[in-house]
Amino acid sequence: MNAIPPLLSAHILDCYVDGAGLLEVRLNDSLPLARVAGPEASKGELIRYLAELVWAPHAIQHNPQLSWREIDRTTVEVSAESLVGPARVRLLVENGNITAMEADDRPRAAGRRAIPSRWRACCWDYCEIDGIRIASRAAVSWLLEDGLFEYWRGRVTALRAR
Numbered sequence: 706m707n708a709i710p711p712l713l714s715a716h717i718l719d720c721y722v723d724g725a726g727l728l729e730v731r732l733n734d735s736l737p738l739a740r741v742a743g744p745e746a747s748k749g750e751l752i753r754y755l756a757e758l759v760w761a762p763h764a765i766q767h768n769p770q771l772s773w774r775e776i777d778r779t780t781v782e783v784s785a786e787s788l789v790g791p792a793r794v795r796l797l798v799e800n801g802n803i804t805a806m807e808a809d810d811r812p813r814a815a816g817r818r819a820i821p822s823r824w825r826a827c828c829w830d831y832c833e834i835d836g837i838r839i840a841s842r843a844a845v846s847w848l849l850e851d852g853l854f855e856y857w858r859g860r861v862t863a864l865r866a867r
Contacts, residue, residue, distance in 0.1 A: 719750070724788065726750025744788040745812040745819035751787045755794040756806035756826050758783065760839050760861060802831050803840065813847055823848035835864045 715738070718729040726747035730739040758765050765771070765783075774782045776795065784793040797805040805828070810821035825848055828840030845857040 719753070721747070721750035721754045741814065748787040748789050748792050749812040749819075751785055751792040752794055752808045752811045752824070755783050755785065755792060756808070759796075759803045759806065759828055759843075760864070762837060762839070804828060834861065837864060839864070 714733055716731045716734045718727060718731075720727050724747065726742070726749060728739070728741040728746060728750070729737070732738050755771075770785050772784045774784070776782055779798050781796045781798065782793055783796060784791045786792075793808065793810075795807045796803050797807070806826045808824045811824035812819035813822040813824075824846070826843055826845045828843040830840060830842040831838060832841045833839075834841070839861060841861045843857075843859055843861075844855055846853050846855040
């Protein structure tokens, strides 16, 4: 039986490079659907980068622009400067594994505005991939007044150095 290729696909560029963040969505790799840039987008993308350190442990040791602060015996805060002030993420640790990452003020799009909102990523199922121990599963949510809104859930199957 032949599989029918999807008629529609979306390409999402979600990046933070040289202090600038960009989120871009294109339909079938060509038709622009959304583009978010500017200082608030940069802070949001920097917060995402800080949370994704769980998948790039070498960056924890080798990125001199990161600042670290121990909050208590199970929580560490990592921060870096953005165009609109510091971006901060709390890393929650259980049994030597980072199990959650939290931010109190990640910019969230609400119409044409960016609203600082509580944000949380949870990760689990630690394993070794290419000689690096990482969480293989994660879910990301906004912590809104009317409850949790999970907007991404995924699984890491491979690592590629850039």
